[in-house]
Amino acid sequence: MVRCLSENTSSGIFVSESLSSSQSIPVRRDTVVAFLGSAPRGPVGIPVTISGIDEFLQRFGVPGHDGALLKILRQFFANGGKNATVVRVCSSARRHHMVFPGPSGVLTLEAINPGPFELLRASIDYDGILSTDFDRFNLVIHRLTSRVSPIIEQQEVYHGLSVDVADPDYIGYALLGSELVSIKDRIPEQRPDITFCHDIEIGASYVYGDQEWAETGHLTDYDLIGCNTEGTGLFALDQEPFVDIICPVADERDLGPVALFTAERYCRKRNAIMLLDPPADWQSVRSAIRQARKSGFMSPNVVSYFPRPINSNQQPDSLIGALAGTLVSSDARVGVWGMHEEAQLRMQGCVQLPYDLNVEEQQALKRVGINSLRITKLPHFELSGLVTLNQGYGCTAEWDKLCQRRTALFILENIARGSQWAAFQKNDSETWSELHDQVQRYLHDLFTAGALFGAKAADAGYVICDRKTNSGDTPTDELGISFIVGFTLRGQGMLSFRFHQQPVECRIQALRIEDPVALTG
Known part of the structure; x- marks a missing residue:
């Protein structure tokens, strides 16, 4: 009988199991950060979890070949990041x-x-x-x-x-x-x-193998996006049960509009935040504000900043690795919802900034959803504003602040994943009751942890799952179940959402609290 003796470290690929109705939805979990970019070698289109630079070099690195992805990962781990999910993309x-x-x-x-x-x-x-x-x-x-x-x-x-x-x-x-x-x-x-x-x-x-040959060409938008049916590029992350932060890493050029809009839509689908370095043509505060408005690219799921760092050759540099690592570190200390207590995110790294922003410039940037970067004392610098690109564009005001948006996405994704079991049960009163109790326990646990606010736990959130919520889109004799969840974040009114849980996906729709559908289904 043939025997294969494979000598290798962990593949970095893990299997996750869904919760059952009797299991509580966890209040705390590790923040999952995904990095997409080119690497000299390694698996393509497969998410690989690494816990340090040495592991990255073993799977993806080559001596003497430092790239943008490696540099960004160094930032990530230097600023408190613990585990990074890496998806290698290539142009050939x-x-x-x-x-x-x-x-x-x-x-x-x-x-x-x-x-x-x-x-x-x-x-x-x-x-x-x-x-x-x-x-x-x-x-x-x-x-x-x-x-x-x-x-x-x-x-x-x-x-x-x-x-x-x-x-x-x-x-x-x-x-x-x-x-x-x-x-x-x-x-x-x-x-x-x-x-x-x-x-x-x-x-x-x-x-x-073949004699050494050089790979030509830079990554294109389509290399980063990949194919949703084949699960390549960005869509390789479909293999991951949770993705909280996505960091697309371009080679030497800015992400194009195709990659930006596709990645933003994917983040909405996955309840994730995308971190973006500012475009190279943002040369001043005025040009940054003008270009941001002109592009029309706005989203509560995107975070960017200004000014962009420069390297020793006076070329644009990246900071998204340091930002991602700092967010992970903050989440581990105080939870996703605890970031509101920090007026700035403090990071470390050897960076140069083209100039220092004054208070008026920082306020002007914040009004259009751009965070401000400034050096405090080398090697330390800070990001202030803590807003999303939703700020200032007339979209839902609740999602202007980064903390509130990340907390809401965290809660929504946990409920969607934790209630997945219900899609495979009979759509009847017994399932409705079990689902209601599971999600209500989760909201109570969030209130106890300080993530939700109200005079008492009952005021902080509610769950409706009954015949009324399941009388429209989901017939009671078919797989799938619908329910409504409302919760209150710090400084916000009650936020309400309709969940439609199906075997293949969970669709989430935001509702207005004054909408009677939110209370009657």
């Missing part, structure tokens, strides 16, 4: 190949991950194979750090593979579970030859 699908000749043709292995720095080597031998067994062979595959310093980072060893399609150890079946290679083209009828190099007399011989 080209992959390395390794070709093994044999009496009936070649066996071609293709790297799972694309890119010129995904360096692999492999070797075939017949050690331990009976001399009368002409179909079997052994295969060893190595993932290397670089060509200059070929340190083995990952290894897969397959003993007793076969080219016989009727054999349980058929190579076509065995390599389906490989994290490194897949089979390219047809599998030959006879086993490949032993790997042999004329200049190696002692030790194993290996076939290496």
